[in-house]
Amino acid sequence: MIRSYLAHLEASSRGRSITWSTHVSDTAVAPPAAPAARFDSTGPEHCIQRRPDGIYADPAVLGTTVLAAVDSILRSGSVLSGIDYPVLIKAIYDSGPALPTGPDGRPVVRIASDIVPFNAQRRSLYRSVRIAGGEAEYCFEPVFLAGPGGEGEIQTSLDFDEFVADMWTKGIRFGIDIAGVRAGIANPGLGRVVVARRLEPEAGLDATVVEVSDDIHRSDAPRQLSNGKLDLMCFQNRFPQVQGGTRLLQKLPSKVGKPGFELSGIRIEPAAPRDLEFSTYAGEGTSIEKSAAGEFLVAVRTGFLNVDPKTRRIAVGDKIVSRDGVSARTTGNLQLTGDYEEFGDVQEKRVIEGNGITVHGNVYGDIHSRGGMVRLRATLVGGSVHNKHGDIQVDGVTANAILQASAGTVTLQRAENCVISGTRVRIEHAINCEIMADEISIGNAEGCALAARRISIDNTAPWRESEMLVYVLCAECGRIDDMLEQIGARLAQFDAAATRHKLELSHLCAQPEVRKYLEIAGRVRSGEMSLTPAQAQQFKQMGQAVGPELQKIGDVSAARKAVEAEHAEGKALLERFTAQRIERAAGSEVKLRLLQGDTQVRQLAFDPDGACFYDLPAREIKSRLRGNEGTPLHAAASGSYAWGGAAPALP
Incomplete structure (x- = not known):
């Protein structure tokens, strides 16, 4: 039936090429595109050619067509003598080494030397095969043929070509182990041998x-x-x-x-x-x-x-993000040019230098920022944070650390045994800390020594052996006071000179001739009276008589005006320096809402025109605040206290 079907295909395909579609069985690979030259089928099957040097398959119809032809040959009781099994498998299933090529570059598909009949007596030599787990086992043992005339048995051996044909009819069409089969044939007593194996698919490559x-x-x-x-x-x-x-x-x-x-x-x-x-x-x-x-x-x-x-x-x-932490093993010390965000811990003695530093882990090392926000979302223990131009914020506990913001705000939740300085310092709970800033706001302060121009604390108390010290920083006004004193003395001199000039003018104007001349001159200038030529000559002679006195009156009046002008300038300067002093004194205040233990309040002077008073080394801040400097303002263990500028203590 297959032979007639193939003959029908050959007859119907003359003059045109045949395209094998995916509708054909997938037991073999699809054939490659057919070349222009035709294959002269002279074999027993379509696409099979018998040549003097062997049996060839049409390279234009490899795959299913060759499979059908080979199946027809082997099932018809024939054997592919001198079979080239690897070439056969490649031609049918496209598995294994590449096919050899001829001079024209086309594949040469020589599958066997000849096609011969399968002797029925020899077919009986081949036993059944055991198939399990993708493997076929065959038991090799001595085999015998009946002697001439049916008398006796003659030992013989199996044949590889016959073995392939027999296995094909038993359903094994792929994977025969050539070496294993030949070894079993050569050694009949070998016993059970795996003669064929399933070929597992080769996995592809994922993207x-x-x-x-x-x-x-x-x-x-x-x-x-x-x-x-x-x-x-x-x-x-x-x-x-x-x-x-x-x-x-x-x-x-x-x-x-x-x-x-x-x-x-x-x-x-x-x-x-x-x-x-x-x-x-x-x-x-x-x-x-x-x-x-x-x-x-x-x-x-x-x-x-x-x-x-x-x-x-x-x-x-622009931001550097790290998740490995900062240690001698992972990063070493960091010297960065941009913002930095770290999700790991900063180990002890490790240094981070950069801008805008954020750390999500615990910090035990040192952080130096040139600007931007320094945000520690966990704890700071035993390390330090310095920020030249920006704020510092620690969300967790801060202990045994140094925090300094030269131009920024330090915001902490809980600080213990720390040295803190900054433009503004805000802490929920501070214990045994030394703090110096322009403005300090604390919820609970225990055993701290702190100094600032403006201080606001909700609760104060000592802590163990550490007393609670509050220093309100007041601007040093000594130079302004000296200036005010000098200006006041100068104004007094101007007042005395003006009084002398006034008395001298009164004395000069009180002389009869001078008074009469000045009276007539005033009436003439105002138009109340007019002089005849004779009277004018007489008035002129009167002026010549009192000329020296009039000259002296003019000089004294000019001197008086100069003194009054200098007095006005001095008074304006006095008012300006006075306002400046009031402004300096009014910038300092302290509010302690509840004293729950011994608390001392002292006044400490500072020079606002000098260097930043709170931007000091940590050691100097600690020694200065734990000393005995300053003028005592208040000492109590209960109640509340408020003080502002130079005013007396407020209730």
């Missing part, structure tokens, strides 16, 4: 992501200093920086695996390879770029590379 830039790699080598020496506490390049447009990662697409085959020749498809969503790798500052070269993750800006290990997202930004 993967590979690095394509060396710029994304860290360098943990010691940093080389400008003098050529190595700093063993710092790494060369712990946080890589990439330029905009740099290709960072490439997606390698998935690759389909190779199929396997059951012993029956049924195809076993490999598992489908897994793909991945490349866009999930793109974070802020990166994008996906597709080109003929492939699919890449590209940095769209210049910045620091940050990788989130949980989401695998890669971002490029």
